[in-house]
Amino acid sequence: MAAPFHKMHGLGNDFVVIDARNDPVEMTGPRAHAIADRRTGIGCDQLILLEPSSTADVKMRIFNADGGEVEACGNATRCVATLLAKPADIETVAGILKTRPQDSSASVLLNPPAFEWELIPLAMPMDTRDMPVGWETLERPMAVNVGNPHAIFFVDDCDKVDLERLGPIIETDPLFPEKINVNVATIVDQQTIKLRVWERGVGLTLACGTGACATAVAAIRSGRVQSPVSVSLPGGELRIDWKEGGPIEMEGPATHVFTGTADWSQFG
Numbered sequence: 424m425a426a427p428f429h430k431m432h433g434l435g436n437d438f439v440v441i442d443a444r445n446d447p448v449e450m451t452g453p454r455a456h457a458i459a460d461r462r463t464g465i466g467c468d469q470l471i472l473l474e475p476s477s478t479a480d481v482k483m484r485i486f487n488a489d490g491g492e493v494e495a496c497g498n499a500t501r502c503v504a505t506l507l508a509k510p511a512d513i514e515t516v517a518g519i520l521k522t523r524p525q526d527s528s529a530s531v532l533l534n535p536p537a538f539e540w541e542l543i544p545l546a547m548p549m550d551t552r553d554m555p556v557g558w559e560t561l562e563r564p565m566a567v568n569v570g571n572p573h574a575i576f577f578v579d580d581c582d583k584v585d586l587e588r589l590g591p592i593i594e595t596d597p598l599f600p601e602k603i604n605v606n607v608a609t610i611v612d613q614q615t616i617k618l619r620v621w622e623r624g625v626g627l628t629l630a631c632g633t634g635a636c637a638t639a640v641a642a643i644r645s646g647r648v649q650s651p652v653s654v655s656l657p658g659g660e661l662r663i664d665w666k667e668g669g670p671i672e673m674e675g676p677a678t679h680v681f682t683g684t685a686d687w688s689q690f691g
């Protein structure tokens with residue numbers, strides 16, 4: 424039976440959003456993977472399933488294009504805020520997130536980041552501010568958990584990094600038992616960072632909201648920049664504001680592209 428979905432994106436990081444608050448949809452990893460396929464499915468970086476919540480306005484489940492269900496997605500949270508069209512608390516595996524839509528953009532407050540190696544998680548104890556590890560030219564990353572895990576490499580020119588080749592090697596390294604999102608960042612000035620991201624379970628994306636937050640937090644914490652920070656990604660810019668110990672505020676564009684219908688049972 425045909426059911427509606429929304430195609431949305433935040434800076435080109437694109438989503439199929441299914442509102443299952445009134446009509447439940449059974450979602451599995453293989454089904455999400457089939458829907459996300461850009462040739463044989465609808466196509467998206469993440470599939471987002473909205474369900475009723477007993478603790479917030481709505482519950483949001485996040486599936487990467489490979490079908491893996493994950494904890495957080497900053498850009499999708501801002502898109503859902505746009506869809507709800509009012510300030511809302513959104514329940515995720517990473518906690519309840521406060522959101523606020525504004526015209527063509529939206530903001531989200533991510534819960535305070537974690538820096539402990541057990542919480543990233545890493546396979547062994549290590550100082551996450553300066554990890555004594557490296558993969559060819561990418562060395563000594565920082566690691567931050569902003570709801571999901573990120574490794575951040577500060578480099579002279581992030582455009583020169585062969586992220587398509589190194590990204591999957593780092594993502595699946597045994598040091599990261601739950602895999603990891605790989606960020607390569609270049610400091611432009613005291614309030615601007617240029618960023619490219621290899622997303623866990625997806626690959627290269629045009630933007631990653633949690634990656635921008637993790638990178639801004641790492642850069643602020645290590646004294647490389649001062650908050651608020653503008654993070655420039657291939658798909659556009661996000662503004663990140665963070666003070667030590669507090670939540671992370673992210674603001675940027677969130678776009679509704681079209682509404683369609685599909686029969687979910689055709690995807691397995």
Ligand SMILES: N[C@@H](CCC[C@H](N)C(=O)O)C(=O)O
Pocket residue numbers: 436468469487493494495496497498499571572604622623624625628630631632633634
């Ligand atoms: N695109 C996202 C992040 C989605 C989840 C990520 N790939 C993971 O596996 O943790 C964002 O905007 O934050």
